Amino acid sequence: VKTVPTMGAGWCPPGMLGIGIGGTAEKAMLLAKESLMDPIDIHELRVRGPKNRAEELRLEIFDAVNDLGIGAQGLGGLTTVLDVKIMDYPTHAANKPVAMIPNCAATRHTHFMLDGSGPSLQTPPSLDDWPDITWDVGPSAKRVNLDDVTRDEISTWQPGETLLLSGKMLTGRDAAHKRIQTLIENGEPLPDGVDFTDRFIYYVGPVDPVREEVVGPAGPTTATRMDKFTEMMLDKTGLMGMIGKAERGSVGIEAIKKHKAVYLMAVGGAAYLVSKAIINAKVIAFEEMGMEAIQEFEVKDMPVTVAVDVNGNAVHKTGPQEWQKIILQRKSA
Structure with missing residues (x-):
């Protein structure tokens, strides 16, 4: 319960916590x-009741973590974990190691047995087993x-x-930022076509496209990894905004506030x-770095959330705080 808040939102909650003891x-x-690897069954456990101390701990940790109000993507909410799993093993009384691994919201796996009798064939699940989902951001969403x-x-x-978001943005992750930093420190110009002035950068290393795809899967990279480059990018390149995953650290937030940028x-x-929001993509610099190259994406209606505003206000701090109050009120009602 003390550790989960320190993990930030980079593990993409709500997910599962796996705990090993001994x-x-x-x-x-x-x-x-x-x-x-076990299926989600915390609600069945609550209905039948715990049979041992490990199951009691599962319920205790499940409730305590969800009471933190961290919520989906760390933005605040009622559900931070979907289940808590615990496995234990005999150990010496003087040495009781405890390990915890978070599993993100996109966790998926299949079970199979290789017994030497032949290949284990996996049957694709029927799409009819999933509910029909319509995408509606609501009337409050602002087009940019x-x-x-x-x-x-x-x-x-x-x-x-x-x-x-619609329009054009540049991309870049750790390796591209390091190359940019080296060029700036050496007094060299950025590559042709790379101009960050009043533009946005998307922290992403996209997968190569297949068949008719414009680009392969192109999910955001954890933004805290770019915190050490943020002051340099905002001060030296004229960058106006950044797009990534999860929260920013204090160094990144201070730079954003100082330069009146946004995340x-x-x-x-x-x-x-x-990736379905990306309608065009082309490499413009550092092509030899593969997926770490700088690309220019053209997007249409790419959904994002304002996570840090020009004054340094961070929703990953204010959101959970608000939900902690809501959860406390619900418990006391």
């Missing part, structure tokens, strides 16, 4: 991983044209606000769906 440190970690958005306009965006959060764990 053995050696390595064994505990293996147990935590193995526990995540990236090709003519201004700093005055971004100054009006509020934390938690939903935006639909937008795309949906983590939905890389294929995000």
